[in-house]
Amino acid sequence: MERATFADMVFLLHQGELPTPEKRKLLDSILISVADHGSGAPSCATSRLVASGNRQSLSAAIAAGVLAIGDEHGGAGSLCMEMIAAGIQRAAKESLPLEETAARVVAEYRERRVNLPGIGHRWHSVDPRTAVLFDQARASGLAGDGIRFISAIETAVKEKIKPLPINVDGALAAVLHDLGFPPAAGKLFFIIGRVAGLSAEVQEEYQREKAMRIRIPVVYDGVPPRSLD
Amino acid sequence: MERATFADMVFLLHQGELPTPEKRKLLDSILISVADHGSGAPSCATSRLVASGNRQSLSAAIAAGVLAIGDEHGGAGSLCMEMIAAGIQRAAKESLPLEETAARVVAEYRERRVNLPGIGHRWHSVDPRTAVLFDQARASGLAGDGIRFISAIETAVKEKIKPLPINVDGALAAVLHDLGFPPAAGKLFFIIGRVAGLSAEVQEEYQREKAMRIRIPVVYDGVPPRSLD
Amino acid sequence: MERATFADMVFLLHQGELPTPEKRKLLDSILISVADHGSGAPSCATSRLVASGNRQSLSAAIAAGVLAIGDEHGGAGSLCMEMIAAGIQRAAKESLPLEETAARVVAEYRERRVNLPGIGHRWHSVDPRTAVLFDQARASGLAGDGIRFISAIETAVKEKIKPLPINVDGALAAVLHDLGFPPAAGKLFFIIGRVAGLSAEVQEEYQREKAMRIRIPVVYDGVPPRSLD
Amino acid sequence: MERATFADMVFLLHQGELPTPEKRKLLDSILISVADHGSGAPSCATSRLVASGNRQSLSAAIAAGVLAIGDEHGGAGSLCMEMIAAGIQRAAKESLPLEETAARVVAEYRERRVNLPGIGHRWHSVDPRTAVLFDQARASGLAGDGIRFISAIETAVKEKIKPLPINVDGALAAVLHDLGFPPAAGKLFFIIGRVAGLSAEVQEEYQREKAMRIRIPVVYDGVPPRSLD
Numbered sequence: 001m002e003r004a005t006f007a008d009m010v011f012l013l014h015q016g017e018l019p020t021p022e023k024r025k026l027l028d029s030i031l032i033s034v035a036d037h038g039s040g041a042p043s044c045a046t047s048r049l050v051a052s053g054n055r056q057s058l059s060a061a062i063a064a065g066v067l068a069i070g071d072e073h074g075g076a077g078s079l080c081m082e083m084i085a086a087g088i089q090r091a092a093k094e095s096l097p098l099e100e101t102a103a104r105v106v107a108e109y110r111e112r113r114v115n116l117p118g119i120g121h122r123w124h125s126v127d128p129r130t131a132v133l134f135d136q137a138r139a140s141g142l143a144g145d146g147i148r149f150i151s152a153i154e155t156a157v158k159e160k161i162k163p164l165p166i167n168v169d170g171a172l173a174a175v176l177h178d179l180g181f182p183p184a185a186g187k188l189f190f191i192i193g194r195v196a197g198l199s200a201e202v203q204e205e206y207q208r209e210k211a212m213r214i215r216i217p218v219v220y221d222g223v224p225p226r227s228l229d
Numbered sequence: 230m231e232r233a234t235f236a237d238m239v240f241l242l243h244q245g246e247l248p249t250p251e252k253r254k255l256l257d258s259i260l261i262s263v264a265d266h267g268s269g270a271p272s273c274a275t276s277r278l279v280a281s282g283n284r285q286s287l288s289a290a291i292a293a294g295v296l297a298i299g300d301e302h303g304g305a306g307s308l309c310m311e312m313i314a315a316g317i318q319r320a321a322k323e324s325l326p327l328e329e330t331a332a333r334v335v336a337e338y339r340e341r342r343v344n345l346p347g348i349g350h351r352w353h354s355v356d357p358r359t360a361v362l363f364d365q366a367r368a369s370g371l372a373g374d375g376i377r378f379i380s381a382i383e384t385a386v387k388e389k390i391k392p393l394p395i396n397v398d399g400a401l402a403a404v405l406h407d408l409g410f411p412p413a414a415g416k417l418f419f420i421i422g423r424v425a426g427l428s429a430e431v432q433e434e435y436q437r438e439k440a441m442r443i444r445i446p447v448v449y450d451g452v453p454p455r456s457l458d
Numbered sequence: 459m460e461r462a463t464f465a466d467m468v469f470l471l472h473q474g475e476l477p478t479p480e481k482r483k484l485l486d487s488i489l490i491s492v493a494d495h496g497s498g499a500p501s502c503a504t505s506r507l508v509a510s511g512n513r514q515s516l517s518a519a520i521a522a523g524v525l526a527i528g529d530e531h532g533g534a535g536s537l538c539m540e541m542i543a544a545g546i547q548r549a550a551k552e553s554l555p556l557e558e559t560a561a562r563v564v565a566e567y568r569e570r571r572v573n574l575p576g577i578g579h580r581w582h583s584v585d586p587r588t589a590v591l592f593d594q595a596r597a598s599g600l601a602g603d604g605i606r607f608i609s610a611i612e613t614a615v616k617e618k619i620k621p622l623p624i625n626v627d628g629a630l631a632a633v634l635h636d637l638g639f640p641p642a643a644g645k646l647f648f649i650i651g652r653v654a655g656l657s658a659e660v661q662e663e664y665q666r667e668k669a670m671r672i673r674i675p676v677v678y679d680g681v682p683p684r685s686l687d
Numbered sequence: 688m689e690r691a692t693f694a695d696m697v698f699l700l701h702q703g704e705l706p707t708p709e710k711r712k713l714l715d716s717i718l719i720s721v722a723d724h725g726s727g728a729p730s731c732a733t734s735r736l737v738a739s740g741n742r743q744s745l746s747a748a749i750a751a752g753v754l755a756i757g758d759e760h761g762g763a764g765s766l767c768m769e770m771i772a773a774g775i776q777r778a779a780k781e782s783l784p785l786e787e788t789a790a791r792v793v794a795e796y797r798e799r800r801v802n803l804p805g806i807g808h809r810w811h812s813v814d815p816r817t818a819v820l821f822d823q824a825r826a827s828g829l830a831g832d833g834i835r836f837i838s839a840i841e842t843a844v845k846e847k848i849k850p851l852p853i854n855v856d857g858a859l860a861a862v863l864h865d866l867g868f869p870p871a872a873g874k875l876f877f878i879i880g881r882v883a884g885l886s887a888e889v890q891e892e893y894q895r896e897k898a899m900r901i902r903i904p905v906v907y908d909g910v911p912p913r914s915l916d
Binding site: 042043045046049050052053054055056057060061063064067068069070071072073074075211212214 | 271272274275278279281282283284285286289290292293296297298299300301302303304440441443
Binding site: 233234235236237238239242243256257260261264265286287288289291292293295296297298299411413414416417418420421422424425426428429431432435436 | 462463464465466467468471472485486489490493494515516517518520521522524525526527528640642643645646647649650651653654655657658660661664665
């Protein structure tokens with residue numbers, strides 16, 4: 001408590017050792033990058049909805065927001081870490097360069113018509129957060145096979161499909177891999193960071209909004225009225 | 230399993246005895262009345278939102294919907310049961326008729342500017358579910374002080390404020406009281422019944438909808454862009 | 459509310475039609491069979507633990523118990539329904555009798571060293587609940603390919619491995635299949651039934667026990683005390 | 688992401704401004720002090736129990752642990768912040784010195800036989816974390832009425848009852864008050880910090896333990912076997 005920061009504590013709890021200042025800086029950047037993404041994200045909207053119906057439990061509102069985090073929301077980092085770990089292992093086993101392995105992985109995902117996790121962005125052609133994370137990792141000598149492999153994936157995508165950026169999920173996946181974390185960490189650190197955002201959303205909902213204010217408009221499209229006798 | 234119904238089991242688990250057929254019928258009616266209220270209710274919308282972001286866990290989606298149930302959503306039954314239990318106890322202690330006690334309770338709530346739980350409805354001037362529940366209770370000789378007291382509240386409200394119906398929360402509160410349940414049962418049986426509805430909502434969301442389809446539109450109204458340095 | 463039971467409502471919500479009395483009876487039996495299994499089951503213990511630390515929210519305690527339900531606890535029914543659905547489809551596609559298909563499935567699970575879902579029981583050599591469910595299904599003419607296939611699995615296991623009974627998960631999986639439900643129903647109906655049990659556990663914990671009474675004894679086996687400087 | 692730490696982000700999200708380095712240091716200390724307290728705490732035990740029954744969702748396990756956080760577990764900070772805020776407001780309103788107000792508050796809690804939140808510890812006669820937090824606050828000039836009031840409470844307890852230390856909940860309550868946070872922050876920051884610990888517990892449970900390994904021994908003490916006919 002006297003010298004360490006919370007990021008040190010997060011690192012210590014998950015790896016059993018305190019991080020170097022450079023590793024701590026990267027972890028801080030990762031937690032910051034996922035903390036909040038506006039009230040419309042499923043996790044945040046869920047927390048607010050629960051705070052609207054149940055104002056007796058801050059825990060309930062935050063926990064519900066956490067439950068909205070899955071492979072589809074906040075889970076791309078874990079899926080990308082699995083792809084990176086498998087790719088690097090395969091390169092070693094088959095004595096292939098990372099570039100060649102990445103090209104094969106891209107071809108296989110394409111054949112299976114599955115999106116590559118960590119690649120592409122709905123609006124940006126470059127994700128600015130990726131550059132920040134990779135610059136920090138390179139400047140501190142912590143960039144390793146994770147960043148190399150995801151960059152090789154990016155290159156292969158550009159050559160075979162079209163130019164698509166490494167998004168923030170891909171960037172944090174590569175960096176977490178290079179920091180020595182297993183794939184589950186992609187989701188766990190998303191949760192740790194996002195809980196700070198959920199807490200702030202819930203604090204605002206309690207302070208500023210009335211209960212039951214959120215109404216979701218729904219249009220019924222099922223069977224017409226009928227007798228069930 | 231050979232003769233009992235699920236409502237028998239619910240009763241047995243909470244009171245330690247199987248119900249008579251008449252009591253079972255009332256419990257069935259109560260569970261049915263709260264099972265579903267459209268996808269726009271906070272509990273249902275929460276379950277769908279979680280199913281949209283996290284498609285790896287049916288449990289997570291249903292649990293999140295349960296978390297939206299609180300005093301403001303699904304909790305009026307418990308609050309009304311507390312009012313009924315306190316009113317009946319007070320009538321006995323102060324040797325007052327239930328009607329006089331109800332009149333005093335209405336006056337006190339009014340003075341404190343607190344809504345009477347179980348009274349009034351946004352659209353209906355009569356709640357049809359109340360008549361069904363009370364008729365069933367009376368026909369089977371199970372109507373007791375609970376129904377008498379909430380009816381006295383309704384009369385006092387009509388005389389002192391304006392005609393307002395006993396809504397479904399008030400009706401199930403009175404009937405659950407007369408069946409011998411404590412106030413917490415108002416919320417517990419709402420949860421048991423509603424989980425059937427949440428399950429059906431989640432089943433439909435998984436089968437028919439794509440992940441991440443739900444976007445909540447949000448307008449930011451905080452401080453304008455600024456430098457944080 | 460006037461004639462239907464809660465099991466009718468559960469069926470209606472999930473299939474869009476009211477059940478026949480025979481189908482309703484089977485659904486009642488299934489919901490009863492999973493409602494409670496003692497306070498030591500992970501779902502029940504979780505609800506009690508949460509009620510011990512957080513006494514402001516009945517919803518939180520029940521929701522947490524639901525979260526403990528997964529493939530490993532309460533999920534065998536869904537896994538078994540998937541096996542049954544896949545087996546019947548394969549028999550049709552490859553024009554094989556169900557018996558022969560079952561024999562191949564058993565051989566394949568054995569080769570992959572995966573347990574057959576719905577088969578075997580820690581203590582019973584016969585699970586009495588299976589007989590009740592199957593008798594009810596057969597007596598009402600509702601027994602179909604689901605019961606036939608799981609019985610063929612049981613026979614193949616007896617011949618190739620050793621006599622092992624169809625347990626309650628296997629029995630409800632077969633019956634739910636024959637009632638026309640998809641595999642997810644195995645988990646959903648487990649949740650609907652178990653919530654009744656969780657509610658009763660939480661009611662007792664609030665009424666009878668002090669907060670924070672549950673202490674889980676833990677023995678630390680990590681690294682010894684050390685300086686982190 | 689380039690200069691800020693995660694504690695900066697947490698502060699920014701809840702107060703709308705970045706903290707000074709001294710404020711950030713205090714927030715780091717608070718988050719560290721609540722992050723983990725061993726696997727036996729209700730929140731941690733709940734997360735592990737859920738991870739034992741449901742291995743399909745990291746979110747479910749962490750969310751369940753959050754649900755165990757309430758007034759009784761992790762909530763003392765919020766309760767103490769309410770006492771501090773009310774005490775300081777009362778001193779101002781009644782033009783009383785903080786010391787005299789604290790003496791009255793202690794007398795009133797004693798009369799109502801309610802424990803003073805933030806005071807006393809099961810094992811320690813001095814809580815070492817309190818000294819660290821208060822020294823940091825004083826050294827950076829951030830100690831204010833919060834620390835003064837809780838210290839006055841400690842003095843009044845010593846004089847009227849017996850010497851009891853300010854525990855970590857009381858210390859973080861006083862410091863959070865002096866940092867300008869409302870009472871809800873006591874629970875919210877406990878949750879943010881503890882989620883890091885829950886994440887590490889869940890990571891270990893998934894990596895090292897088998898599913899369904901946790902059995903809670905239960906002794907039934909209800910009615911003896913009987914016929915329910």
